[in-house]
Amino acid sequence: MEHGDAQAIAVGGVTALVGFTSSVAVVIAGLGASGATPAQASSGIAALCLTVGVGTMLLAWRHRTPLTLAWSTPGAALLATQGAPSWPEAVAAFALTGVLILATGVWARLGRLVAAIPVSLAQAMLAGVLVPLCLAPVMELAAAPAVIAPVVILWLVLQRWAPRWSTPAAFALALAIIVALARSDLTGALTLPRLALASPSPTWAAVGLAVPLAVVTMASQNVPGVAVLKGAGYRVPWRGTMLVTGAATVAGAAAGGHAVNLAAITAALPASPEAHSDPRRRWIAAASAGAAYVLLAGAGATLVALADAGPEGLLPAVAGLALLPTLASSLAGAFHEAAGRTPAAATFAMAASGVAIGGIGAAFWALVVGLATRWWLGRRRQGREA
Structure with a gap:
């Protein structure tokens, strides 16, 4: 094996490890809020790792391009705040999201x-x-400073010196604290997950969850993912990628996988010169990341068991820290244009309220309110111009 290929394999492993550890706490929170039992949550993580891994290897090999997939972290955050009336309805929403993709x-x-x-x-x-979710670190720090403060301090320090590793390191420290302060015996935590299949229950609530889940996945993951690869000199085969990610989402839905999409932040690693000096060989790094995700599928049950045994609020605080950069970029994108600030503010307020109407979550109604406000104000401007 050439030195460059070995380096690509190593970078692929780092890509998967960073992507997994930087957001798995968000996924655990999202699945739990959607009604998943610990067994179903660990099944969901395993399903996501398997579909992400296989899909990444397939796309990288087929197109000889460093295409990297990931689970939808914004989608998991949406689940954590909106939830679902029941787990079967959540499973139906996951499947419908895949169909939309x-x-x-x-x-x-x-x-x-x-x-x-x-x-x-x-x-x-x-x-x-x-x-x-991003308020959780503040709230939990006030409630249990001795437990949360070390995690927050470590995250802040690494945000300055090694931002890529800030959330993985905070997550690792949180796991160490959980082991030290576990409320129950952890001998049963070291187990392999099983895929727990659930029958979907399609309802209007499921549709109301699937639409914003698909929109946020497209806008916050797929579009930035295309931009990252374009900046590195690669063209994303849009049709083929959407077919693979959509099929992967549908395939993993019954087992608890909420959404699969293009990687955004971690996509830059396999596509960079760090992966391989020859741009034509960087697809090896993406394929290696896919293989690493398949191996990480075995960690789901252990992580869910640790989260259940640890101090309450510790992993939500880590999830909030992980999402702070995303919150900052989302706010910047929402209020960047002065003409669109009022519709954006209406959308933001509705989504933040968490109010469900007719059994459908606030995220769906936030889009409706935002589009309606934008249309109404647009007509008003047109009237003034006339």
């Missing part, structure tokens, strides 16, 4: 329709969803 690859008109949703409204919806 598939449809954007098959039906170009639907893809254009999704793309027509103003970025400012999608970002405002995401920001509103993230606010309660």
Whole structure:
């Protein structure tokens, strides 16, 4: 094996490790809020790792491009705040999300329709969803400073010197604290997860969860993922990628996988010169990341068991820290244009309220309110010009 190929394999392993540890706390919170039992949550993590891993290896090998997939971290944050009336309805929402992603690859008109949703409204919806989660570090620090303060301090220090590793390191420290302060025996935590399949229950509430889940996945993961790879000199095969990620989401839905998409932040690693000096060989790093995700599928049950045994509020605090940069970028994107600030503010307020109407979560209604406000104010401006 050439030295460059070995380096690519190593970078791929780092990519998967950073992507997994930097957001798995958010996924655990999202699945739990959607009604998943510990067994179903560990099944969901395993399903996501397997579908992300296999999908990444398939795309990287097929297109010889460093295409890296990931689970939808903004989607998990949406679940953590919106939840679902029941786990079967959540499973139905996951499957419908996959169908919508598939449809954007098959039906170009639907893809254009999704793309027509103003970025400012999608970002405002995401920001509103993230606010309660990002308040968790503050709230938990006030409630249990001795437990939370070391995690927050470590995260802040590494944000300055090694930001890529700040959340993984905070997560590792949180796990160490859980082991030290566990409220129960942890001998049973070292176990392999089992895929726990659930029958979907399609309802209007499931549709109301699936639509914003698909929108936030497209706007906050797929579109930035394309931009990252384009900046590195690679073209993303949009149709093929949407077919693979949509099919992967549908395949993992019954086992608890909420959404699979293009990686955004971690996508830069396999596509960079750090992975390989030859741009044509960097796909090896992406394929290696996919293989690493398959191996990480075995860690789900242990992590869920540790989260259940540890001090209450510790992992939500880590999840909040992990999402702070996303909240900052979402707020910047939502209120960047002065003309669109009022619709964005209405969207943000509705999403942050957490109010469900007719059994449908606030994120869906936030998009409705934002689009309606934008349309109404647009007509007003047109009247003035006339």
